Amino acid sequence: MTAAAGTEAGLGNLVAQGAVLAGRNLRHRATVEMAVMFVVFPLIFVFGFLLLFGRLFDARGLDYGQFLPPAIVAQWMFTVANTSGAASAADRASGMYRRCLVMPVNRGAIALGRIASEAVGAFVAVVVISLTGHLAGFRFHGGVLAACGFVALAVAFALALTAGTTAVGLSSGDPAAVATLLNLPYLALIMLSTAFVPADAFPGWLEPVIRNSPVSVVIDALRSLASASPSWVEVRGAVVWVAVLAVVFGVAASRVFRRAR
Amino acid sequence: MSVAAEAALLAGRNTRRFLRSPQLLGDAVAFPLILLLLMLVMFGEVVAGSTEEPYIARLAPGIVLFSVAYSSAGTAVAHHLDLRGGLHGRLRTMPISPVSPLLGRIGGDLVKFTLVTVVTVAVGYLLGFRFRQGAPAALGFLLVALLFAVIFLWAALLVGASVGSAESANTALTTPVTLLLLLSTCLVPLSAFPDWAQPVIRLNPLSTAHSALLGLSWGGPVLTPVLQTLAWAAVSTVVLAPLALRRSMR
Numbered sequence: 001m002t003a004a005a006g007t008e009a010g011l012g013n014l015v016a017q018g019a020v021l022a023g024r025n026l027r028h029r030a031t032v033e034m035a036v037m038f039v040v041f042p043l044i045f046v047f048g049f050l051l052l053f054g055r056l057f058d059a060r061g062l063d064y065g066q067f068l069p070p071a072i073v074a075q076w077m078f079t080v081a082n083t084s085g086a087a088s089a090a091d092r093a094s095g096m097y098r099r100c101l102v103m104p105v106n107r108g109a110i111a112l113g114r115i116a117s118e119a120v121g122a123f124v125a126v127v128v129i130s131l132t133g134h135l136a137g138f139r140f141h142g143g144v145l146a147a148c149g150f151v152a153l154a155v156a157f158a159l160a161l162t163a164g165t166t167a168v169g170l171s172s173g174d175p176a177a178v179a180t181l182l183n184l185p186y187l188a189l190i191m192l193s194t195a196f197v198p199a200d201a202f203p204g205w206l207e208p209v210i211r212n213s214p215v216s217v218v219i220d221a222l223r224s225l226a227s228a229s230p231s232w233v234e235v236r237g238a239v240v241w242v243a244v245l246a247v248v249f250g251v252a253a254s255r256v257f258r259r260a261r
Numbered sequence: 262m263s264v265a266a267e268a269a270l271l272a273g274r275n276t277r278r279f280l281r282s283p284q285l286l287g288d289a290v291a292f293p294l295i296l297l298l299l300m301l302v303m304f305g306e307v308v309a310g311s312t313e314e315p316y317i318a319r320l321a322p323g324i325v326l327f328s329v330a331y332s333s334a335g336t337a338v339a340h341h342l343d344l345r346g347g348l349h350g351r352l353r354t355m356p357i358s359p360v361s362p363l364l365g366r367i368g369g370d371l372v373k374f375t376l377v378t379v380v381t382v383a384v385g386y387l388l389g390f391r392f393r394q395g396a397p398a399a400l401g402f403l404l405v406a407l408l409f410a411v412i413f414l415w416a417a418l419l420v421g422a423s424v425g426s427a428e429s430a431n432t433a434l435t436t437p438v439t440l441l442l443l444l445s446t447c448l449v450p451l452s453a454f455p456d457w458a459q460p461v462i463r464l465n466p467l468s469t470a471h472s473a474l475l476g477l478s479w480g481g482p483v484l485t486p487v488l489q490t491l492a493w494a495a496v497s498t499v500v501l502a503p504l505a506l507r508r509s510m511r
Contacts, residue, residue: 176428
């Protein structure tokens with residue numbers, strides 16, 4: 001079996017085959033609909049929410065144009081992860097996943113391909129929203145390093161979530177059901193966070209829950225990284241949360257990954 | 262059979278399919294309730310300061326309208342599946358009017374929206390929503406909600422007959438409807454919007470219907486917003502209905 005091993009084992013094959021599968025995942029995603037979504041979605045959400053709440057929050061002394069875009073970034077990281085979960089389910093339903101398993105393809109390359117393509121998708125999304133936000137008055141006040149940290153934290157958040165949605169997608173294999181199933185926790189988590197409304201605007205009894213939700217912690221860290229004086233304590237909290245999510249979801253995903261056929 | 266009887270028969274079929282599917286039933290009823298509770302805790306404190314009515318008085322009618330508009334996506338998907346699944350082909354070989362299947366779809370959905378409105382209002386009552394204008398106004402509330410539904414139902418039938426897949430029927434409606442919700446008076450009062458945007462926000466069908474529902478429950482102007490909503494429904498019927506019919510016949 002040296003011939004087979006020669007085509008699938010080793011770091012070189014892992015990277016090369018991972019790149020091929022990442023390219024395939026991205027091409028699958030590169031439809032006109034997706035392109036339209038990439039332009040329309042940030043415009044709708046950045047300017048929609050700004051029109052809706054700009055005046056109300058300005059009256060409370062909150063610069064909503066600076067407050068909102070990090071939330072839209074986090075919201076889109078959820079969208080990246082949920083779309084990816086449905087795509088994993090579709091790969092199982094169509095037989096693509098099984099085909100990769102019977103061919104001399106490095107197992108790790110399947111996971112690497114998924115991670116790489118979602119990282120690219122998340123990165124493009126962060127850039128697009130930051131640019132759209134710029135039109136609405138959003139600025140990186142903390143310098144280049146903090147801005148890079150902003151992008152890195154957002155992409156890491158998307159990848160940690162993707163591990164979870166991949167576990168769901170691969171264990172179900174029904175893309176439509178997966179999309180519906182993932183929508184509910186997404187809606188509840190994003191709405192019950194500091195995404196659109198600061199924590200002190202929630203009812204008092206709910207405030208501790210809102211403040212400590214991992215989604216709030218990540219969004220507040222993103223805001224901090226875009227501010228003039230980034231708080232490393234906040235960023236560290238978000239990094240810990242993302243790491244915990246990545247480990248928990250990663251373990252779940254790799255267990256499903258080994259068992260799925 | 263008359264068109265009305267044919268449409269009623271098909272509406273009955275659609276309603277039974279809906280009532281017998283726990284998933285469809287759960288989606289239709291649970292979605293508005295979750296949204297109502299989430300948005301109440303999210304926005305209640307922020308908006309309450311700027312209006313005279315309690316936030317639930319504004320939010321409950323808003324959620325009724327949004328769930329009606331949002332579930333037009335379900336209508337589009339169902340219509341698409343009827344066309345693709347061959348039901349329409351089969352109906353066309355029968356001696357019935359070509360309009361009946363479309364009217365049947367609309368009739369069935371109006372039954373569904375009545376249920377959604379009643380459940381949302383009932384939960385709203387627990388949270389402080391009240392009809393302060395009497396029983397006839399409460400009935401008017403339901404009728405305006407159904408009139409509003411007609412605007413989006415014709416659009417849904419057109420989309421369902423035009424798109425290539427059930428998936429795109431869904432996204433083609435949910436995104437614009439979400440935008441319409443954000444740019445309406447369902448969540449915040451008109452005065453919260455920038456001055457230049459207010460004329461557009463005011464004419465959004467969700468805003469006109471919302472003003473009417475607010476007038477019929479909490480209190481306020483009724484006649485003008487009802488007429489505006491009626492105009493939207495008339496325009497939608499005149500423009501979109503013939504297109505929806507023609508697309509569905511192909």
